[in-house]
Amino acid sequence: xxxxxxxxxxxxxxxxxxxxxxxxxxxxxxxxxxxxxxxxxxxxxxxxxxxxxxxxxxxxxxxxxxxxxxxxxxxxxxxxxxxxxxxxxxxxxxxxxxxxxxxxxxxxxxxxxxxxxxxxxxxxxxxxxxxxxxxxxxxxxxxxxxxxxxxxxxxxxxxxxxxxxxxxxxxxxxxxxxxxxxxxxxxxxxxxxxxxxxxxxxxxxxxxxxxxxxxxxxxxxxxxxxxxxxxxxxxxxxxxxxxxxxxxxxxxxxxxxxxxxxxxxxxxxxxxxxxxxxxxxxxxxxxxxxxxxxxxxxxxxxxxxxxxxxxxxxxxxxxxxxxxxxxxx
Ligand code: SF4
Numbered sequence: 001x002x003x004x005x006x007x008x009x010x011x012x013x014x015x016x017x018x019x020x021x022x023x024x025x026x027x028x029x030x031x032x033x034x035x036x037x038x039x040x041x042x043x044x045x046x047x048x049x050x051x052x053x054x055x056x057x058x059x060x061x062x063x064x065x066x067x068x069x070x071x072x073x074x075x076x077x078x079x080x081x082x083x084x085x086x087x088x089x090x091x092x093x094x095x096x097x098x099x100x101x102x103x104x105x106x107x108x109x110x111x112x113x114x115x116x117x118x119x120x121x122x123x124x125x126x127x128x129x130x131x132x133x134x135x136x137x138x139x140x141x142x143x144x145x146x147x148x149x150x151x152x153x154x155x156x157x158x159x160x161x162x163x164x165x166x167x168x169x170x171x172x173x174x175x176x177x178x179x180x181x182x183x184x185x186x187x188x189x190x191x192x193x194x195x196x197x198x199x200x201x202x203x204x205x206x207x208x209x210x211x212x213x214x215x216x217x218x219x220x221x222x223x224x225x226x227x228x229x230x231x232x233x234x235x236x237x238x239x240x241x242x243x244x245x246x247x248x249x250x251x252x253x254x255x256x257x258x259x260x261x262x263x264x265x266x267x268x269x270x271x272x273x274x275x276x277x278x279x280x281x282x283x284x285x286x287x288x289x290x291x292x293x294x295x296x297x298x299x300x301x302x303x304x305x306x307x308x309x310x311x312x313x314x315x316x317x318x319x320x321x322x323x324x325x326x327x328x329x
Contacts, residue, residue: 010035106165226240
């Protein structure tokens, strides 16, 4: 079997909390606390969870935009977790990120043609008329017109601006695109267009996506597999069909119960999660979800549940499911 495009093992990102005159470390923010997953060629892995669960930090750590505390990140089999700036440069071409707010990530003083062409120039790949031709091609690929290259970001709608960001991400022909809530800031109808564009591009170019989102309906549409994060850890990791039809973790169940079903005849029992996500500075002992879990048992307060494989490729970390079997609460 070929190497996955991305393989992440036991990735951690802890931010030290410093206090006092001597800036002593008095604690840590456990933003990402030992997560493992992989993304194959042409596959989309959805990474979901409430805000504050660490999914965006995980995305930034994978991209090496923040320094991981420990763990392994392999891009096409090559370890990149601890490479220096210079050694990392060739790998940067292979992985690109699309952020949530397309307006904030586009320089308002540059034409959108210059923005999309910038990576090609920086990496010395094209210049002059070849550069213009390549940028025109990228505009067409993302459903924009080549004549629009001369315009500035403010002359576009939100959806068009996100298309520009996608064109820029595609410029270097990457293997992996990390989408950090790439459609969350868009209207619902525009979201669908951008998602469909991403799906078409994936099929055409065999792109791999790590797709971060809090909206499970969006994740269901685009992902092949889904990892659910809670307080810096993955609590369930399964193929999309299994996860959406038979969620095993009580947190996944609660998230899914909030997803609207587009059929008024089908009713789903809503599970309201009480309280907020606890602070990652001081995560609860045992299962970090026990403060909000309707099934919490005494052992949940002291024993950390490990991820266990329930069926091929489907994992859950919960004491209700042990040794591949469900146990009574
Ligand atoms: Fe709930 Fe316990 Fe499972 Fe955590 S381990 S999700 S508290 S039942």
